[in-house]
Amino acid sequence: MPLLEVDGLRTYFRTPAGLAKAVDDVSLDVEEGEIRAIVGESGCGKSVLSLSILRLLPQPPAFHAGGEIRFGGRDLLKVSQSEIRHIRGNEISMIFQEPMSALNPVFTIGHQLTEVYRVHRGVDARSARRQAVEMLTLVGVPAPEARLREYPFQLSGGMRQRVMIAMALACRPKLLIADEPTTALDVTIQAQILDLMRDLRESLGTAIILITHDLGVVAEMADRVSVMYAGRVAESAEVEALFDRTLHPYTRGLMHAVPSMAGDRAQSRLTEIGGVVPNLTDLPEGCRFEPRCPLAVAYCRKKEPPLETYEGAHMAACWRAGDA
Amino acid sequence: MARFFLRRLRHTVFVLFAISLISFFFIHLSGDPVMLMLPADASAEQIEAMRERLGFDDPLHVQYLRFLGGVLTGDLGNSLYYHVPVMELVLDRLPASLELALAAMAVALLVAIPVGVLSAVKRGSLIDFGSMLGALFGLSMPHFWLGIMMMLLFSVTLGWLPTSGRGTLAHLVMPATALGVSLMAMFARLTRSVMLEVLSLDYVRTARAKGLSEALVIGQHAFKNALIPIVTVAGMEFGFLLGGTVVIETVFGWPGLGRLVVEAIFNRDYPLVQASVLVLAMIFVLVNLAVDLIYGCLDPQIRVFDEGEMK
Ligand SMILES: Nc1ncnc2c1ncn2[C@@H]1O[C@H](COP(=O)(O)OP(=O)(O)OP(=O)(O)O)[C@@H](O)[C@H]1O
Ligand SMILES: [Mg+2]
Numbered sequence: 001m002p003l004l005e006v007d008g009l010r011t012y013f014r015t016p017a018g019l020a021k022a023v024d025d026v027s028l029d030v031e032e033g034e035i036r037a038i039v040g041e042s043g044c045g046k047s048v049l050s051l052s053i054l055r056l057l058p059q060p061p062a063f064h065a066g067g068e069i070r071f072g073g074r075d076l077l078k079v080s081q082s083e084i085r086h087i088r089g090n091e092i093s094m095i096f097q098e099p100m101s102a103l104n105p106v107f108t109i110g111h112q113l114t115e116v117y118r119v120h121r122g123v124d125a126r127s128a129r130r131q132a133v134e135m136l137t138l139v140g141v142p143a144p145e146a147r148l149r150e151y152p153f154q155l156s157g158g159m160r161q162r163v164m165i166a167m168a169l170a171c172r173p174k175l176l177i178a179d180e181p182t183t184a185l186d187v188t189i190q191a192q193i194l195d196l197m198r199d200l201r202e203s204l205g206t207a208i209i210l211i212t213h214d215l216g217v218v219a220e221m222a223d224r225v226s227v228m229y230a231g232r233v234a235e236s237a238e239v240e241a242l243f244d245r246t247l248h249p250y251t252r253g254l255m256h257a258v259p260s261m262a263g264d265r266a267q268s269r270l271t272e273i274g275g276v277v278p279n280l281t282d283l284p285e286g287c288r289f290e291p292r293c294p295l296a297v298a299y300c301r302k303k304e305p306p307l308e309t310y311e312g313a314h315m316a317a318c319w320r321a322g323d324a
Numbered sequence: 325m326a327r328f329f330l331r332r333l334r335h336t337v338f339v340l341f342a343i344s345l346i347s348f349f350f351i352h353l354s355g356d357p358v359m360l361m362l363p364a365d366a367s368a369e370q371i372e373a374m375r376e377r378l379g380f381d382d383p384l385h386v387q388y389l390r391f392l393g394g395v396l397t398g399d400l401g402n403s404l405y406y407h408v409p410v411m412e413l414v415l416d417r418l419p420a421s422l423e424l425a426l427a428a429m430a431v432a433l434l435v436a437i438p439v440g441v442l443s444a445v446k447r448g449s450l451i452d453f454g455s456m457l458g459a460l461f462g463l464s465m466p467h468f469w470l471g472i473m474m475m476l477l478f479s480v481t482l483g484w485l486p487t488s489g490r491g492t493l494a495h496l497v498m499p500a501t502a503l504g505v506s507l508m509a510m511f512a513r514l515t516r517s518v519m520l521e522v523l524s525l526d527y528v529r530t531a532r533a534k535g536l537s538e539a540l541v542i543g544q545h546a547f548k549n550a551l552i553p554i555v556t557v558a559g560m561e562f563g564f565l566l567g568g569t570v571v572i573e574t575v576f577g578w579p580g581l582g583r584l585v586v587e588a589i590f591n592r593d594y595p596l597v598q599a600s601v602l603v604l605a606m607i608f609v610l611v612n613l614a615v616d617l618i619y620g621c622l623d624p625q626i627r628v629f630d631e632g633e634m635k
Binding site: 054056058085086087088089090093094096098101102103104105106107108115116119120151153164167 | 524525526527529530531532533534535536537540545548549552622623624625
């Protein structure tokens, strides 16, 4: 049985412009100890999906319009407030893109880190402190004792993200959701943080949902990957299989958009896949990618393609899957 | 923290010096002070005698040094109207003013902060709507009118509270409430909007993602950040409360500084006006010092940067 199973999840937002279907019938599972990547352009619903798992979206405007999220025999969408609180930071943790704004500016690192032990383990302040120092050492923060007395603004971006990881892994959760954990960091620091996450997966056996829009990171880190487009899964496969042969024209577009060493990232992406993500409150009737798709035929406009299994565990939602 | 305090203190001394300069020149700004003090038909000899008696014939810097000496020894001359040392008059009224301002501020904050936090947390609910409507009433109600209405109800009709004077807690209730209501409304709205903003920030989401209870998320992680702007505004408002309570002091016969200053102005009692302005300004500066210190406790960035600069 997989560790986590997202099944037909729909997370919508009530907005003044209408219903925004940010996550619309998404299914994916995470095995114990695996790194599961989710890729896609900005606005395709990666963060909404990950926040839905821990029920961290503000409701309203967000609401669950369907689906289940099974974890340890429970549906996370149905458990009580106190149960989900017990799961957060304890069985499933989350780290975010911006490590500066994700840490509270007016509390010390020590306070924010020991808090996790005090809440979930009920330990006293001294023991929480000792464990916090251990954890900071584990994630490679130098002089951890001194760091505990410092405030977030006194640390560099990379150090802050290490602190976030320490906080997230404090209670040895089974699953870590990392929402673009390195996007805000320098390139060299990015590599260090990714290395750290991979090491911790090995040493602690934590499964990771790694959200990114960088296929290079996926190739290097992940076991399996789901490609999202406009609130749906476009393609899903083992990493080798995906890089071996892409089935969905959107994935192919993303791959060509992997920035060349000299190229400007945003620009190369724009030239590779023309057009923009459709408005989530006013989606086309047929395939969501059709307006931008180089392979689109008349039928694509009529009916939305379902996610179908091709060779092995390779899945794609495209009427012309595999056509070059 | 000690260094931060010393630095702020040094700053404060400098500002106090500047205030002494301003309040010294204040009396020279509107022309010849002696002409202002004497009736229009005073003879030249009378004017000259007065000028000599008050030392206005000395050079300006001598006058200032004398004034500064007076400030340091607490001797700012005699009131032209009451013929007693002005400092005595001012210090006699000061406790009443401080008491009223503190009480009004306490009434305002003790109600406004819980209401504002609750409104923010329950945004869009009936509680939120009700308290913000109440706040709108509080803001638009003139405080003298509220004072008179309270007096009619609690003193005249019910006979529960004394109409005027100072002394017991019962005397303080109505003026402090009348003065505090608009502040309360303002702080409730401020607290609500600051909390709404803070609650939408990333670190609040992190706090929730860690599995903290809503009480900790709101009461600790969000509220400590929200307090920073609230304390700043409270400090500024406190200054206004000290000097700007003439109307309420008049309605409730409260022996505060506000009335003393206004009477002194009408009486052209310039040494008294000067002393009052000086003392009010000093208190304003000291309150600001206190606010800075609280600020330093709340916002580590200010404190630590400040200490870094000292090294
Ligand atoms: N609070 C909200 N209210 C209304 N719509 C929202 C809200 N939060 C997200 N959305 C919508 O959901 C869609 C998906 O957003 P999401 O943040 O999941 O994108 P993402 O894939 O994480 O993008 P990025 O790579 O930029 O982080 C967006 O189009 C956004 O407009
Ligand atoms: Mg995102």
